[in-house]
Amino acid sequence: MAALAAALRGWVAAVEPQDAAWRAARAALAPLLHSLAGLAAQMRAAQRLAWGRSPLGGFGELRARLWRKQRGAAEALLEELSGRRAELRAVRDAVAAGVAAVLRLYEERAAELGLEAALRRGPSCPSLAEALEGLQDVERYYRCLCLESELLLRRVSCDSLAEVEALPQSWERILERYKDDVVADALLKISLFVDNQQELCCSLAS
Amino acid sequence: MAAKSPANSTPRRPVSSLSARKLKDNAADWHNLMMKWEKLNDSGFTTANKIVNMKIGEQFQDNELEIACDSSATESEKPAPKYNEELDNCCAELLETLKRMTKIQLKMEKLTSTTKAICDLETFHYGAGNCTTPFFHTWPTPYFYEVSLKLSKMYKEELQLKQTIVQEIAHSADQDLMMVYLSSWLYQPYIENSSKLLLESMLLETGHRQC
Secondary structure, three states: OHHHHHHHHHHHHHHHHHHHHHHHHHHHHHHHHHHHHHHHHHHHHHHHOOHHHOHHHHOOOHHHHHHHHHHHHHHHHHHHHHHHHHHHHHHHHHHHHHHHHHHHHHHHHHHHHOHHHHHOOEOOEOOHHHHHHHHHHHHHHHHHHHHHHHHHHHOOOOOOHHHHHOHHHHHHHHHHOOOOHHHHHHHHHHHHHHHHOHHHHHHHHO | OOOOOOOOOOOOOOOOOHHHHHHHHHHHHHHHHHHHHHHHHHHHHHHHHHHHHHHHHHHHHHHHHHHHOOOOOOHHHOOOOOOOHHHHHHHHHHHHHHHHHHHHHHHHHHHHHHHHHHHHHHHHHHOOOOOOOOOOOOOOHHHHHHHHHHHHHHHHHHHHHHHHHHHHHHHOOOHHHHHHHHHHHHHOOOOOOHHHHHHHHHHHHOOOOOO
């Protein structure tokens, strides 16, 4: 049990900065999406405009030039977005590797520990099973949110400007389904286990 | 008269010559003018954005008022458009920005004509195409003029576009057109992406930037 507690303690210490990196990358996404949406609105306005009948009609090459500049700006934003996506994937992969290592350790010690010990909880201590469940909750949270963000952002292109314009709302709808407290709750549960698992051993002895 | 130079490098004339110093100063001036232009472009965009937001806000209020008014009201019974002092101030601000950009563009033309004068002087001394020793590293003197001319033309065309935007932006009711005005102001379609490279090359050539 002590070995598992130590592994969980190490995992929590590793996940805290990774979660901070995740939050930073996720927070950086919203302004990028708003900029892209604004740009898409400008590009659509330029597509709809009757150029010949406007005061800009005298500027012969303007439409093509403006389009090139707007596309250049869109590509720069998409590249930045790609960087943020890579940061999210890096956190997802690091957390998954950490969780896999702890679960592998549990599988090795499962027979020795027994089911009863894994399920035992104390007055201020969740069970080992609950702590491991917390681990899986965190891994699932990063994996699923990463997948949804990839599915949303991979489709972004200048060929579907209406979708790009709706990006901020689409992103908000995804975030509403993934509350931040999942990670905080799981870390709390695991920390409670790590700090108080001695009382489980005492109750076993008595 | 070529100065002594290390065996492996391009032979150069003394950099202290007045023409070379003038070209070097011009390169620095180009850099400063382009930076000032960008700052004015940013502040101009902020002002133009305010104007468009106010115009859209006014349109929204007018639409609501029309719905609220009796539909059988005649033209003379409908409320007159209100004077918008804030809009007027923003238009004055945008006009002021344009004036400052115009001054910058005129200075750019001056730089180009000074560079042309240096080329003409060189031609007078050496004959057309006979001077092969660059002032700095590799650029023949006429190339300085070519670059200045390219940059000058870009900014002149951009200024013409900005003049139209400033004249029209507060008078348009078409939201798509207003959006295009804003986008055109921000992205400066006539200032090509190569302008940055041309400037940096000029700064590198004249020794303002180190390799």
